Amino acid sequence: MPDTGRSVHAIPITLEAAHSSAQYEVLVGAGLLSGCAERLSRACPAHRYAIISDDRVQPLYASVLRENLAADGMQSDVFTFPAGEEHKTRATWAAVTDAMLAAGLGRDTAVVALGGGVVGDLAGFVAATYMRGLPVAQVPTTLLAMIDASVGGKTAVDTPAGKNLVGAFHQPAVVLADPTVLRTLPDEHFRSGLAEAVKHGAIADSDHLAWIAAATTSLLSGDSDALVELIVRSVQIKADFVSRDERETGPRKALNFGHTIGHAVEAVSGFRLLHGEAVAIGMAVEASIGEAIGVTRHGTAARLREILLHIGLPVAVPPELSREEILRSTRTDKKARAGRVEYALIEELGQAGAEGSWGYAVEDEVVRGVLGDGAPTSD
Ligand SMILES: NC(=O)c1ccc[n+]([C@@H]2O[C@H](COP(=O)([O-])OP(=O)(O)OC[C@H]3O[C@@H](n4cnc5c(N)ncnc54)[C@H](O)[C@@H]3O)[C@@H](O)[C@H]2O)c1
Ligand SMILES: [Zn+2]
Numbered sequence: 001m002p003d004t005g006r007s008v009h010a011i012p013i014t015l016e017a018a019h020s021s022a023q024y025e026v027l028v029g030a031g032l033l034s035g036c037a038e039r040l041s042r043a044c045p046a047h048r049y050a051i052i053s054d055d056r057v058q059p060l061y062a063s064v065l066r067e068n069l070a071a072d073g074m075q076s077d078v079f080t081f082p083a084g085e086e087h088k089t090r091a092t093w094a095a096v097t098d099a100m101l102a103a104g105l106g107r108d109t110a111v112v113a114l115g116g117g118v119v120g121d122l123a124g125f126v127a128a129t130y131m132r133g134l135p136v137a138q139v140p141t142t143l144l145a146m147i148d149a150s151v152g153g154k155t156a157v158d159t160p161a162g163k164n165l166v167g168a169f170h171q172p173a174v175v176l177a178d179p180t181v182l183r184t185l186p187d188e189h190f191r192s193g194l195a196e197a198v199k200h201g202a203i204a205d206s207d208h209l210a211w212i213a214a215a216t217t218s219l220l221s222g223d224s225d226a227l228v229e230l231i232v233r234s235v236q237i238k239a240d241f242v243s244r245d246e247r248e249t250g251p252r253k254a255l256n257f258g259h260t261i262g263h264a265v266e267a268v269s270g271f272r273l274l275h276g277e278a279v280a281i282g283m284a285v286e287a288s289i290g291e292a293i294g295v296t297r298h299g300t301a302a303r304l305r306e307i308l309l310h311i312g313l314p315v316a317v318p319p320e321l322s323r324e325e326i327l328r329s330t331r332t333d334k335k336a337r338a339g340r341v342e343y344a345l346i347e348e349l350g351q352a353g354a355e356g357s358w359g360y361a362v363e364d365e366v367v368r369g370v371l372g373d374g375a376p377t378s379d
Pocket of ligand 2: 259
């Protein structure tokens, strides 16, 4: 039985940017999915709902959503594409929008993105562009999507030249995060999502970080209360950074902690590592880089590694990955400016951006020194 009687937490998101402003809520609650029609119709009233999902999530959760909408007299259509990052493409965008056109969906439609970050990004981009823009409700089904991808309004598809290179900012009308759906999520994807929660703690809240370390067993066993607590605090942290800086010129950069090395390691591994696994390695390495240049308090990297290892995440660059290729890859990252690569570092656990510095240009030599010939040591 769905436990809809439990409380629902609402995290308000307010964004004020030069060309857009938005206000919406991220709702977090166990059992939320099975009572969502009213919330959907209130946040994004529409004549029809286009549920966009992938072929793993659709068989698990689309019918709950559709039956719920139907019970409230709301019409919906489901559009499904094959699961996986390799399908977050313009071709899939074209296929989905063509199918929506063929189904006769007009401007009075709202999109419901039901899935992980891949679905959220693709469906969000469909919503941003279909008939010059439809409202979108994000219904994230991975931990990563709940605490990261569905908050902040970034939507995109990948191109052969790189990930997320074609997209738009398009804020959702509402985000519905029901942690009970995480019970079917493969374990490695769950741990990978936890890496982003660790990041949120590391940049903004050492208590949250300590709580994650203490609650790891409950979280991994799918305890609903622990999951709600995790998601609510992580979303608050991300929302806080995003609200202060929608387009990533200042505070939002802190969310890139672990991502300069993380993206490079992910790419050089040929995407064999999951994003969160690469970010875990990235955070461990970048904490050491911070210590090497005197930005990060000594001992931070060791404690961070300890927490990540406890969760079951990797903290060292796999020995078979070329250090030089990783360095080369950091230079092609969007954060590279004027020859030196910019890193979002933390000063200590729970703190980034002290004294207004959100990015530090780091010389390759320093990074080379930390990467060494093999895995960084656990000093
Ligand atoms: N827009 C943003 O701000 C932002 C932020 C971070 C990441 N992203 C994007 O998110 C994507 C990664 O997202 P992800 O890690 O959620 O991957 P994903 O969407 O590929 O999901 C991982 C796998 O789990 C399956 N799945 C999803 N929910 C499930 C469930 N409840 N039960 C069983 N299986 C389930 C999916 O079908 C997929 O096979 C990347 O494309 C990344 O670029 C976007
Ligand atoms: Zn990330």
